[in-house]
Amino acid sequence: MMKTIGFIGTGVMGTGMIKQLLAKGNNVKVYTRTPSRAAAVIAAGAIYVETAQQLAQQVDVVFTMVGYPTDVEQLYLGREGILTAAKTGTIFVDMTTSSPSLAHELYVKGLSLRQHVLDAPVSGGDVGAQNGTLAIMVGGDEAIFNAIKPLFEQIGATIVYQGSAGNGQHTKMVNQIAVAGTMLGVVEAIVYAEKMQLDVNNVLKAVASGAAGSWTMSNLAPRIVAGDFEPGFFIKHFIKDMKIALDEAEKCHFELPGLATAERLYEQLAINGLSEKGTQALYHYYFAN
Template sequence: MRIGFIGLGIMGYSMASNLLKAGYELTVYNRTIEKAEKLGKSGAKVAYSPKEVAENSEVVISMVTDAPDVEDVLFSEKGVVKSGKKGLIFIDMSTNSPEFAKKTAKKLSEYGIEFLDAPVTGGDKGAREGTLTIMVGGKENIFRQVEPIFQAMGKNIIYVGEIGSGQALKLCNQVVVSLDMVAVIESLMLARSLGIDDEKLFSVLSTGAGNSFTVQYYLPKIMKGDLEPGFKAAHLKKDLKYALDTGTSASLPLPGTSLALQLYNSMVSLGMGEKGTQGLIKVYEKLIKT
């Protein structure tokens, strides 16, 4: 299958690279064209619009920031639908709401384009190593057609069910991710206030019942003061808003999610939205000084 890939950010660039390594014929587009040209040197065809990507592809993948970006990729004057042939499969691997996925699928069906929502988790590390967990919603027969494509980017591929169910499961994941970060940072702040060495805290958390991906991957970064993004705080804030809105529509109380969202709102308001989610420690440090 000829694949198009739109969105070469922290995650997307590595995911597209893994498709190239797997031997797929790949066409790439990114608003910052230099990133696409860099992949062009590795064998990808560089496109200068989503429309051009669709012209050269049987499957088009988007890995962009938010719902408005997906809509622009699809329905703008130079969007995918302007040249996408009937039977094209469009896969949105960014994180949006289940309702947005359903609305997008319905709209694309009018053009004869199939749709899968397939958000991922695993951060920049998982994207680089091809070990992402991928959650897929949509028609199962369409999923089976493109399953080898997912396997080139991820290790744990989960077909969830109908359109929007991939996004729904991803939002559940983000609730845990956000609250785990809150727990790790509060534990670190408490340990430091009690004079406990950072390394001793890490030794206990990483080998005991408190162990998690956040402990293993992000706690060492926090300890070193490394706030560069594996996943941007502004993106997690967006995901938590979707999760809270989805819970609210079902009259479901999510007090922990609400707390995490307010903390990440604070981080973004401090001008740190482009930093990694572990930068939340700066919010706590500011609270201490207040």
């Protein structure tokens, strides 16, 4: 097991994962561009480090969970990037949902510097992060994956090695494509139930355990009914993920019309000022148009 863990990114997901690592008795050093956002994990026992580069120099494994591929690229490959700052043999685990091609680029750059880079995006939302039940999809060298799998098991319930660098991100794209379609179906089902003047909570009891059942139906449908549209996962980040998947499909010359439809609807929500809401806020589309 690694002696010291670094974690860069203390947003909704990062905070939950850091707290899980701390609760398991690990020493965790953290960095985030907005220090005030680290207050909760510092109160839980994490140690704040002033720069990402300093953090990378002080730990054995670095987890990163930032916003966009551009953030990942700058963090790892920028003028003062963490790959060049760290001591030889450091393991980097990017858990951001990012571009598969960038994940492969980071892996290759890491090899040239005698560093190890895994791409390990997650699924499960804020609830999964808080409860340590995330699904984790990992690409990179299998030996490195096995070396830190005990750490993955402290923050996730389903950890699956997917093969070479970038495959973790490709697997996350599969996940996001399924999520987009499922969310669209769940929201339209709720809208239909309301328009037919049904008791929606009662309807959910009937359908959630049958063929229509899903994580989205069980966890996000009740939030919609309760009027809770706060983010477990931001719309702005979901749009980013859908665009990555659509771009990857275009590169390989096939279409994803269902995903393209979902992406278009979410883009409209962002235009309407809802980009900071949770993905379940797709519900609002049906009452704003």
